[in-house]
Amino acid sequence: MKIQLASSYGFCFGVKRAIKIAEEHQGSKTYGPLIHNKDEINRLKEGFNIGLAEKLEDVDRRDAVVIRTHGIPKDELAQLKAQENEIIDATCPYVTTPQNIVAQMSEKGYSIVIFGDKNHPEIKGVVSYAKDQQNAFIVADVKELDGLPILSKVAVVAQTTRKPEDFLKVVNALIPHHKEVRVFNTICNATFENQDAAAELAKDADVMIVIGGKHSSNTKQLHSICKSYCSDSYLIENETELNTSWFKGKRLCGISAGASTPDWIVQNVIDTIQSMVRVEEVGKSE
Amino acid sequence: MKIQLASSYGFCFGVKRAIKIAEEHQGSKTYGPLIHNKDEINRLKEGFNIGLAEKLEDVDRRDAVVIRTHGIPKDELAQLKAQENEIIDATCPYVTTPQNIVAQMSEKGYSIVIFGDKNHPEIKGVVSYAKDQQNAFIVADVKELDGLPILSKVAVVAQTTRKPEDFLKVVNALIPHHKEVRVFNTICNATFENQDAAAELAKDADVMIVIGGKHSSNTKQLHSICKSYCSDSYLIENETELNTSWFKGKRLCGISAGASTPDWIVQNVIDTIQSMVRVEEVGKSE
DSSP states (O other), rough: EEEEEEEOOOOOOOHHHHHHHHSSHHHHHHHSSSSSOHHHHHHHHHHHOOOEESSGSSSTOOOEEEEEETTOHHHHHHHHHHTTOOEEOOOOHHHHHHHHHHHHHHHOOOOEEEOOOOSSSSHHHHHHHHHGGGGGGEESSGGGGTOOOOOOOEEEEOOOSOOOOHHHHHHHGGGGSSSSSEEEEEOOOOOHHHHHHOOOOOOOOSSSEEESSSHHHHHHHHHHHHHOOOOOOOESSSSOOOOOGGGOOOOOEEEETTTOOHHHHHEEEEEEHHHHOOOOOEEEEO | EEEEEEESSSSSSHOOOOOOHHSSSTTEEEESSSSSSSHHHHHHHHHHHHHHHEEGGGSSOOOEEEEEOOOHHHHHHHHHTTOEEEEEEEOOOOHHHHHHEEEEEEETEEEEESSOOOTTTHHHHHTOOOOOOGGGEEEGGGGGTOOOOOOSSSEEEOOTSSHHHHHHHHHHHHGGGGGGGEEEEOOOOOOHHHHHHHHHHHHHHEEEEEEEEETHHHHHHHHHHHHHHSSSSEEEESSSOOOGGGGGOSSSSEEETTOOOHHHHHHHHHHHHHSSSSOOOOEEOO
């Protein structure tokens, strides 16, 4: 049997980068959990002495603080700076972009429309960069635009994880009623890249292993996509759930992983499969 | 019987303004016909000595030249200025806006996408304002976007008479593939205002008179809309086509007119109806 990894799987660029940044700053604290995976947070704690501050009060004066991929509100950043914390900025560049856009467009007098979830840390950070908070509006869907006092010049950004087609609905509702709509496509397609890559691989594979949390919506989505192309698709959280019978008589085992699954768990799964059946080759899709 | 004019009908704001400007400049020439209505062009010729230059060579040195509502290409304007013509600018402000947007956005390094007809005088004028013609693209529909070398920052304008829903199709095709899409809604809703007003009036009227060219697409569209609400709807070019029998036993006669129909033809129609039947009141919808 051959084992092939999807061309894109697991952590996105921003999360990989944040973990690398944390590893390079032993003894620092992350402000909020760096990733929704306890095993990985434990690994950082044990291997690199990376602490966790759940709230601002948990950050001591002059602590080195890692800002996670979602970014944080401008005033919290100012407070950390005021108390002389060393700021280690692991904000995903795909999140820094909408923060900067909101700051600049707001400065130029545009109304700001943010398509996203007002309770999500990313969006709390992004909206905080608007110069005039009275002129910045967060909408979870197109219906929430109704009756908002949006100016004739409006700049629009989206939460990085939103679906492009839903973003277009918001934009389409604005264009007929506003002179200028400045649309910044700030959606990151990492999620879609993992999905597309898993689908491609599942077409060829005769068994697919999807690794991730059983309650993670993005992992379940991956599993469902794989199943539609390869009926022998299994969702597991780690290597202990593997079953030798799954690989009997199989030619190609494809592997994908959810966005919160660290590479070392993927590697454990591959090692265990290799201990179960004869594997001629482990490769990665182009 | 009562006669009621639609709340919006006939010439749009830009055409009314251009005719007024021409009347104020007796002895000038329009560069291209000011309006697609020969009766009106004759009236301006006879009453105000307004000539017609069909092409640039027909403009003599130092002639006073009226630029019509569509505007003209930048180089032709420069040539008129070079030969010391007095420029009387009747370009519709709704056309000057996209000309200025194209100039400014092009200066700032944006790719320019113009949704419109490349052979239409308005669009020939608008595109001429792009600093870099290699980076300005005219598309008649969304399919024409395929394979164009559009930069990641793009500004989009539309021909003033396009349908908003078709404009959105072009915008929607750009947003997923470009970092910033700056959408300027340059569509003028004069056409839709006439249509909406005619529909409103036709709901109440028991006879509708639509005045305009029998081959004018916007007049035919008005007639068709009226007919769907009021079965006794008639399309006429002028008062000579009126028929007394149309008004027999009618309560309310509604009147609308196509975009190239001058007010004095509308007035002739009203006068003739008044000579045919007893009219208690002539009013205009709010």
